[in-house]
Amino acid sequence: QQQVKQSPQSLIVQKGGISIINCAYENTAFDYFPWYQQFPGKGPALLIAIRPDVSEKKEGRFTISFNKSAKQFSLHIMDSQPGDSATYFCAANAGGGATNKLIFGTGTLLAVQP
């Protein structure tokens, strides 16, 4: 019940296309859902995050869609660029407040071809 399942494991998209990465969870107590972007040899960096009281959040070319009833959330990268090529991790907060522990998905390796 503490898992976050992420798919696909890898994704190849043409430049200008839409990249879509999906995550699913079971624990209805999760209340914070961030996405992280990681370039090779670097630490992950927070990309965008959403809370379950909204269904969508957009920041530039990056959008999170959240479906509370289905317990699913996804990352959409519009107009994908070669510079977006990285590993993306979804996550969910497992405690909040005094117990802040994120549960991470297994990651998606995105390659955007020029």
Place this chain on the structure above:
Amino acid sequence: DGGITQSPKYLFRKEGQNVTLSCEQNLNHDAMYWYRQDPGQGLRLIYYSQIVNDFQKGDIAEGYSVSREKKESFPLTVTSAQKNPTAFYLCASSSIAGSNYGYTFGSGTRLTVV
């Protein structure tokens, strides 16, 4: 600039040796975390600490030890009991107050057994 500093960037360990990875943050975050990342895999939690002089085991704590004597510092020791220590190690920190649960990651330490 506020952030997390991990050192060294690369570390080589001989069989049977203990090594210590450094993690320092100046973000005034209460919580700190250590993750292990293996090629093509997600982030696995080793240890975490919510407060000075207290820490909890994560999912893969065997063969590792930590200390939290100062709020800013959370060093990780990889002991000789860790049979497969070659990996990329990531330190992170977060606030546990308010509603911002996002993690800030360091740039990582790549440990190789020689």
